[in-house]
Amino acid sequence: MTLKIIPLGGLGEIGKNMMAFEYEQDIIVIDAGILFPEEDMLGIDFVIPDISYLIENKDKIRAILITHGHEDHTGALPFILKDLQVPVYAPRLAHGLITVKLKEHKQLNESKLHSIQPGTKIKLGKLTVEFFRVSHSIPDAMGIAIHTPLGPVIHTGDFKIDHTPVDNHSVDYIRLGQLSSEGVFLLLSDSTYAEVPGYTPSEKVVGETLKRVIGEADGRVIVATFASLISRIQQIIDAAILNNRKVAIVGRSMINNVKMTMEMNYLHANESIFINPTDLENLPDNRVVIITTGSQGEPTSALVRMAKTEQKDVQIKSGDTVIVSATPIPGNEKLVSRTIDNLYRLGAKVYYHRNESVHVHGHGSQEDLKLMLNLTKPKFFVPVHGEHRHLIAHASLAQATGIPKQNTFVLENGDVLELNKESGNVTGNVPGGRVYVDGGRVWKMHNDILRERKSISKDGFLVVVLPYNVKTGKISPHPKLISRGFIDSIQANKLYPKAYEVIYQTLEETRKLNQKRGQTNTSVKNALIKFFYKETGRSPVILPVNSEA
Secondary structure (H helix, E strand, O other): OOEEEEEEEOEOEOOOOEEEEEEOOEEEEEOOOOEOOOOOOOOOOEEEEOOHHHHHOHHHEEEEEOOOOOHHHHOOHHHHOOOOOOOEEEEHHHHHHHHHHHHHOOOOOOOOEEEEOOOOEEEEOOEEEEEEEOEOOOOOOEEEEEEEOOEEEEEOOOOEOOOOOOOOOOOOHHHHHHHHHHOOOEEEEEOOOOOOOOOOOOOHHHHHHHHHHHHHOOOOEEEEOOOOOHHHHHHHHHHHHHOOOEEEEEOHHHHHHHHHHHHOOOOOOOHHHEEOHHHHHHOOHHHEEEEEOOOOOOOOOHHHHHHOOOOOOOOOOOOOEEEEOOOOOOOOHHHHHHHHHHHHHOOOEEEOOOOOOOOOOOOOOHHHHHHHHHHHOOOEEEEEOEOHHHHHHHHHHHHHOOOOHHHEOOOOOOEEEEEOOOOEEEEEEOOOOEEEEEOOEEEEOOOHHHHHHHHHHHHOEEEEEEEEOOOOOOEOOOOEEEEEOOOOHHHHHHHHHHHHHHHHHHHHHHHHOOOOHHHHHHHHHHHHHHHHHHHHOOOOEEEEEEEEO
């Protein structure tokens, strides 16, 4: 009698969270998130988990459970639900956010999407799951208890210990204590800030800072944050009301989420506080707050377009105050820094995480994590949600609280951990890599497209035009070379005559071998790759093209 724990995302990385639990013929999945692209993922929109194992075992999957409404826990649903027609259970706010997202992708099946409340228990095969409340940076954040024949398994989701939460809902310590008294078999806990000493500050800190900064501003105030950070949006609105300012919402995802959360009563404000961005010129600058997307420097976001003077409704001007109410996700640091620099160049005064308390993270620091460990007292422990160093740091904290080292497991995506009543071992692996979403396309990490994009960005490309005779099908010996981003005209004048000689020699060899056109193209390409690398030390992408002679 064993329980399998199979992480498919979220371990060794920040984002793409997905964890499968398998007991006999039943599989349940917690979260289905995206990973924002790193700088070398050229043109990629975002990354989702590889669900090959789930597709192979889809008859066993009983449900997908969502802990909260952030994209790194929900954003993959429109893509994976195409292959997995299974029920999805989510807290009420996450349910609303997911509904908006699935509608956009024309993937909404209301009979499969269920809203749950804290304390809800759902029987899924031989497993029963139970949602309990935790504190995070979004309302309705939940942890999940899985009642198994081996004992309770607790998955915290993203959490911190916040005694003064903006939504007035703290961690459900009572229920966690009750589960602890039953003997927690396994704890899986958020590791994102496991390296940070002390406790994580309360969200109330940010609210006070926003009220002060907005109150001191002489002109317009533009605040960028995550569109799903509903508690923060409420704090911005409250600060605007306190300072007698109207609020304009800019950015498609921000507009959609504000509208939806107002309808669901998660955001509290009179409709009269809001104005259309096109009406901003009708108000004095000191009566305006603009809430927008772009806190991560996303290239197409509203704040980045403002910083590049490309946003149609809002142009940054001297006297504006811009608040970037977020910390950069790892990999986004340069994008955020570039945006802040551009805002300064346009004359704005910018507040961000390095010069003002305009953001606190929603994840527990070391003392929060130790409190969760001591409260639940698990037999086994698996750190989740974090880069590898975060997982290692969290495992060390667990051992410091008394969990034996042999009962602590630092896993990689794709590992299969099997636990019985006495011990556990990693017994195998399943596909746990990355799947890229690029516009309307979805492709796995071994795809050649990304490799070619990286090569083009580094070494440029070279087109080899090889004319061929329509009647004979043979390639004529009058090639043409076209270079972009590879060599300048001076180098071209020097190297192209030699390159043409390489082509002529190769064509002669292919004629002797009676190669077909496709084989000849490949031979010419390979010969040029060797030639140009020898001459320049660079490897451009070489593209043979045939034209009619």
